[in-house]
Amino acid sequence: EDQVTQSPEALRLQEGESSSLNCSYTVSGLRGLFWYRQDPGKGPEFLFTLYSAGEEKEKERLKATLTKKESFLHITAPKPEDSATYLCAVPPTPYSSASKIIFGSGTRLSIRP
Amino acid sequence: EAGVAQSPRYKIIEKRQSVAFWCNPISGHATLYWYQQILGQGPxxxxxxxxxxVVDDSQLPKDRFSAERLKGVDSTLKIQPAKLEDSAVYLCASSLEDVRLGQPQHFGDGTRLSIL
Structure with a gap:
């Protein structure tokens, strides 16, 4: 069964303390992996799409990377405004058992000033 | 470009009542999605x-939920009658093409539904 698992569930960091969030997936024939940021009371905001292993994308203090089994969202020198829930999602492929996009349950990131 | 618009932002109803949500996607986006998000979970x-x-409605509780997208633009999602377990945020999203082609979705801010 296709699955998307995010870890950790919650992460508390001090301002400036770099770390990584993980998204592991079991979907065959990946056609893309999406990262979203979700603030309380808001809808998910699109951040990145990664299409193939080895690909990297950056936006401000965020860098997303992709391997054949997982994706990492690296946060460098985070600021309190980076506090949010980060979601990853994988769309179905012709080779996967899932017929619809699968979202992970997210990582709640909290940055203390 | 204008984002996905949803209304209302909040709704409180009693169980067994009916409720409707409205969504206007990003202009030109052919694909529209309705999601349910329960606190602490992904959509x-x-x-x-x-x-x-309709491309996929396999997870829509059809005995109480219905949705339509007239003229391929705006969409409405209706719940009738509502149950306590329907308390959630209902998100609308749109994408240029089907997400299965690798196109990202863009979300509205959702409707927070509380059932008393």
Whole structure:
């Protein structure tokens, strides 16, 4: 069964303390992996799409990377405004058992000033 | 470009009442999705439209939920009658093409539904 698992569930960091969030997936024939940021009371905001292993994308203090089994969202020198829930999602492929996009349950990131 | 618009932002009803949500996608986006998001979980797809046709509604509780997308633009999602377990945020999203082609979705801010 296709699955998307995010870890950790919650992460508390001090301002400036770099770390990584993980998204592991079991979907065959990946056609893309999406990262979203979700603030309380808001809808998910699109951040990145990664299409193939080895690909990297950056936006401000965020860098997303992709391997054949997982994706990492690296946060460098985070600021309190980076506090949010980060979601990853994988769309179905012709080779996967899932017929619809699968979202992970997210990582709640909290940055203390 | 204007984002996905949803209304209302909040709704409180009693169980067994009915409720409707409205969504206006990003202009030119052919694909529209309705999701249910329960606190602490990722969004769960309820229904996907391609233009005004249904692509996937396998997780839509059809005995109480209905959705339509007239003229391939705006969409409404209705719940009748509501149950306590329907308390959630209902998100609408749109994409240029089907997400299965690798196109990202863009979300509205959702409707927070509370059932008393």
């Amino acid at each position: 769960k797809l309820l229904i996907q439209f391609q233009n005004n046709g």
